[in-house]
Amino acid sequence: MRGIEPAVLFALDATTPTALASVLEPLAHLGDTPVAVLAPHDVASRLPGDWTVRPLDSVTTVPRGLRDVRAVVSAGHFLAAGFAAHVWAEALGAEYFVVQHGLLTPFMAPLAPRSRLLAFSDRDAQFWRSSRTDVTAHVVGSQLLWSAADRGRENSSVSATDEPVFLGQLHGAELPRRISGSTAQRFCLQTGAEYRPHPAEVDRLSKFQHSMWRRRGVGFAKPGALLDERRPVVSIFSTGVLEAAAAGIPSWVTCERPPMWVREFWDRYELSMWGSRPTSPPVLPDIEPARAIAQHVEAAVGGER
Incomplete structure (x- = not known):
């Protein structure tokens, strides 16, 4: 008190x-x-x-x-x-x-x-x-997005062509792992992106998945604050995509066989799909x-x- x-x-x-x-x-x-x-x-x-x-x-x-x-x-x-x-x-x-x-x-x-x-x-x-x-x-x-926008000037040198980082969401109950896992694996292997595990990915199944990906050549990002990465961000439906956009970092979404709710989510937050122009910074109050x-x-x- x-x-x-x-x-x-x-x-x-x-x-x-x-x-x-x-x-x-x-x-x-x-x-x-x-x-x-x-x-x-x-x-x-x-x-x-x-x-x-x-x-x-x-x-x-x-x-x-x-x-x-x-x-x-x-x-x-x-x-x-x-x-x-x-x-x-x-x-x-x-x-x-x-x-x-x-x-x-x-x-x-x-x-x-x-x-x-x-x-x-x-x-x-x-x-x-x-x-x-x-x-x-x-x-x-959103205070999170407001604070991220304050850091925008720091990220003016981040290019959309830089190697991206993929924000993991294996922990989420919203999507089956056959979708979240296959999306992350294919994206990282095809683009050379590093995988950034969500802090909640500490269960046995997630750790086994991480180990398998490492054997297949997927690189892993070092732990730390998201905006300290200072490189493009990609995920399925992570808040980090919009946080990065607010901070002036190129960001996108991608998903294999996305359910309709994911497409509605992308539309509601005006998130850009990988391969198109980066997500625009959100309008701040x-x-x-x-x-x-x-x-x-x-x-x-x-x-x-």
Whole structure:
């Protein structure tokens, strides 16, 4: 917790770059508003200000120190922290904000009842809301893409003809491995691209696949931040394709036998297929997304700037 009797609770289920950018960066724009963060482990070192860390004995009831919370911010209620925070928001009558943290597929979990969606775009808002009347939506943009665009000048020397890197998605349940795996293998062998495993590709089957690819001559990218690669990016439906485009890095999508939902996904985000012109940088909002999110939260708790 930061301060006494927090008015805002941030629920964090993961410390991935997308989750940190969407859920926690608004903290920097809340001034001295008392806030709390619910996370699976201590993240105080990543946050501005002085924090008190307290373990929770139970998540079934609202903790005593959070009974003045009037707004909750999370990436959704489909994992433990977001789910507990939604239960508490319902019990407290607090606003429950869901911040979009990545690109949306049809397999995304539904929005929580009576939530307020803060979306990347109007098309995403309509897609995820799915005509529900209990959910309201506001377009704020993506903090991840906003931050990537700040790095655009660094990548002016990246050429579309440079050797690309393929962003792996073997971990994803959205596509069978016969599609995600064969797409990655063929693309890397045909173009000389290096394969960049997703951080979640640590299961036995993925490791076996990696080993087989190495024997067949597929090179692997070194671990590190995506934008530090500074070379063209290709994937099937990774958020990294649009992140690279925002940063001025040539990026494309490709897929063998893509299902219709993949084609709809490409269309919704205006992603370019390999062999065509690179994906255009996304249009950014006038206000930094983290600041816009903070403004929505402040309005909900009655704060003034």
